[in-house]
Amino acid sequence: MTKNGTRITPEGRPDPGWDFKTSTSLRHGLDRVFLALVFAATLVGLVVLAVLLVDVVRDGLPWLSWSFITSFPSSTPTYAGIYPALLGSLWLLGLTTLFSVPLGIGAAVYLEEYAADNWLTRLIEVNISNLAGVPSIIYGLLGLGIFVNMLGPITGGPSILSGALTLSLLILPVIIIATREALRAIPDTVREGGYALGATRWEVIRSHLLPMAIPGALTGTILALSRAIGETAPLIVVGAATYLTFAPDGPRSQYSALPIQIYYWVSQPQEEFNVGLAAAGIVVLIALLILTNSFAIWLRNRYQRRS
Amino acid sequence: MSEAENKPGIRKKTPEMSSVAGEPSALGMKIENLSAFYGSFKAVTDVSMDILINKVTAIIGPSGCGKSTFIRCLNRMHEVIPSARTEGCVMLEDQDIYAKEVDPVSIRRRIGMVFQKPNPFSKSIYENVAWGARINGYRGDMDELVERSLRRAALWDEVKDKLKKSGLDLSGGQQQRLCIARTLAVEPEVILMDEPASALDPVSTQKIEDTMADLKQSYTVVIVTHNMQQAARISDHTGFFYIESMGDPGRLWEFDETEKMFSNPDRKETEDYVTGRFG
Numbered sequence: 001m002t003k004n005g006t007r008i009t010p011e012g013r014p015d016p017g018w019d020f021k022t023s024t025s026l027r028h029g030l031d032r033v034f035l036a037l038v039f040a041a042t043l044v045g046l047v048v049l050a051v052l053l054v055d056v057v058r059d060g061l062p063w064l065s066w067s068f069i070t071s072f073p074s075s076t077p078t079y080a081g082i083y084p085a086l087l088g089s090l091w092l093l094g095l096t097t098l099f100s101v102p103l104g105i106g107a108a109v110y111l112e113e114y115a116a117d118n119w120l121t122r123l124i125e126v127n128i129s130n131l132a133g134v135p136s137i138i139y140g141l142l143g144l145g146i147f148v149n150m151l152g153p154i155t156g157g158p159s160i161l162s163g164a165l166t167l168s169l170l171i172l173p174v175i176i177i178a179t180r181e182a183l184r185a186i187p188d189t190v191r192e193g194g195y196a197l198g199a200t201r202w203e204v205i206r207s208h209l210l211p212m213a214i215p216g217a218l219t220g221t222i223l224a225l226s227r228a229i230g231e232t233a234p235l236i237v238v239g240a241a242t243y244l245t246f247a248p249d250g251p252r253s254q255y256s257a258l259p260i261q262i263y264y265w266v267s268q269p270q271e272e273f274n275v276g277l278a279a280a281g282i283v284v285l286i287a288l289l290i291l292t293n294s295f296a297i298w299l300r301n302r303y304q305r306r307s
Numbered sequence: 308m309s310e311a312e313n314k315p316g317i318r319k320k321t322p323e324m325s326s327v328a329g330e331p332s333a334l335g336m337k338i339e340n341l342s343a344f345y346g347s348f349k350a351v352t353d354v355s356m357d358i359l360i361n362k363v364t365a366i367i368g369p370s371g372c373g374k375s376t377f378i379r380c381l382n383r384m385h386e387v388i389p390s391a392r393t394e395g396c397v398m399l400e401d402q403d404i405y406a407k408e409v410d411p412v413s414i415r416r417r418i419g420m421v422f423q424k425p426n427p428f429s430k431s432i433y434e435n436v437a438w439g440a441r442i443n444g445y446r447g448d449m450d451e452l453v454e455r456s457l458r459r460a461a462l463w464d465e466v467k468d469k470l471k472k473s474g475l476d477l478s479g480g481q482q483q484r485l486c487i488a489r490t491l492a493v494e495p496e497v498i499l500m501d502e503p504a505s506a507l508d509p510v511s512t513q514k515i516e517d518t519m520a521d522l523k524q525s526y527t528v529v530i531v532t533h534n535m536q537q538a539a540r541i542s543d544h545t546g547f548f549y550i551e552s553m554g555d556p557g558r559l560w561e562f563d564e565t566e567k568m569f570s571n572p573d574r575k576e577t578e579d580y581v582t583g584r585f586g
Contacts, residue, residue: 196384
């Protein structure tokens with residue numbers, strides 16, 4: 001109904017709807033524009049990645065063979081292989097996991113569950129976040145000073161042990177932050193339920209909090225470890241070898257690593273090295289990353305189902 | 308009302324030390340001048356109250372008057388919150404649970420607690436019940452204890468075929484009864500319940516209330532409730548908590564036998580509250 005040019009409701013009051021625009025086509029139009037923008041943003045990342053992968057696989061595939069994986073580096077491209085570097089990377093991965101996961105989870109449990117919430121804890125918290133952003137080469141220099149030089153008699157100098165300890169320092173902040181977030185996401189009602197039955201703090205942490213936090217903590221740890229095996233800069237600083245004719249035989253052994261080997265090949269003048277073998281090395285590194293990530297994701301899902 | 312009666316505090320500090328049936332009833336817990344703080348904020352002040360063995364004591368009162376804070380002081384759960392502390396004395400039989408040498412962990416085993424929101428552990432139904440008993444060093448037959456506890460919480464028939472299933476897969480009412488069962492499994496002397504049915508539907512509430520009526524045969528129960536009918540139905544004694552104005556600490560305004568509290572309370576605020584005039 002209208003009365004004197006104003007729309008009115010059946011009860012005779014002015015219709016409040018009169019003040020609103022009736023057409024929504026402009027708003028829907030904006031919605032579609034935004035959709036196109038974010039889709040394009042997603043596409044850019046995907047396409048670039050796909051092109052990179054295809055290019056690497058195309059260059060590397062002819063060089064990939066079982067003997068490439070089982071051979072030592074050589075100055076003759078057809079004989080050159082990646083065996084010591086692959087073994088070195090596996091050693092680094094294993095030792096870094098061994099050092100960084102218990103330390104990271106332990107520190108997170110202390111900070112989140114035991115430490116009082118005071119200025120000191122907050123200072124530590126801020127600094128851990130800062131440490132996560134420190135460039136990896138700085139960790140390399142730290143590792144050189146401490147693990148290679150100062151603790152040389154124990155670590156064996158530029159050894160796998162020094163490399164793994166350096167990488168552990170590098171990813172420790174990430175693991176701590178991820179585990180703290182996971183612990184913080186657990187509602188306090190779980191803790192209180194445990195305490196109310198006469199449980200100590202450790203009993204509640206061990207039986208309830210850690211199992212519930214593991215999926216979240218694992219996600220952070222997976223990302224951190226992936227970063228660690230891809231790292232080149234700190235390993236160069238702490239003395240990973242680029243040309244090794246023997247396989248590492250223990251934590252105090254000299255070593256090479258996949259990214260180091262790739263870096264070395266890329267810097268060679270011959271095309272067989274800087275295109276073919278380097279690409280083949282990259283394919284092996286990516287395969288290793290996918291393998292470890294899949295394992296970790298499988299592990300995480302198993303825990304998620306159980307809890 | 309005379310001026311003396313208007314003074315904040317409690318009129319009837321101790322209900323008659325006899326049950327409705329006339330038999331003498333023993334003292335389970337004695338609370339003397341208890342105050343609770345969050346940092347510098349005083350949430351509850353100067354509460355004194357006697358809790359009798361094998362009775363249900365209900366705590367009622369409007370929101371924010373310190374009922375939950377008060378009940379959490381009775382098994383030293385209040386201090387779990389950072390900066391929270393208490394003053395005063397809480398006796399469990401002959402022991403001051405706030406004495407220096409007393410370990411809060413052992414007190415919480417003896418004085419169990421069921422929370423407002425069901426909070427089962429993300430473990431199997433069996434483990435939910437067995438865990439507390441195991442960490443407290445239970446040496447008897449665990450299967451038998453789990454069954455007995457679930458039966459007492461009126462949950463056994465619903466879960467006996469799926470003890471391995473996660474406690475989180477149960478409905479809200481079942482979860483709350485699971486929480487009661489796990490509390491019973493550590494064989495406490497006193498059970499504190501902080502609005503145990505407030506998040507549940509009427510049918511589940513009914514089941515919890517039935518359970519409580521049964522529990523009082525062997526346990527001393529203290530229950531905080533928003534539901535006045537519930538307090539009237541299940542409790543023997545009722546304490547009314549009240550704050551005079553915003554920012555004041557909560558006080559125990561009146562404490563007496565439930566029948567008297569709901570029919571002929573001494574103080575006007577109590578009457579206004581139980582008749583539904585506010586709150």
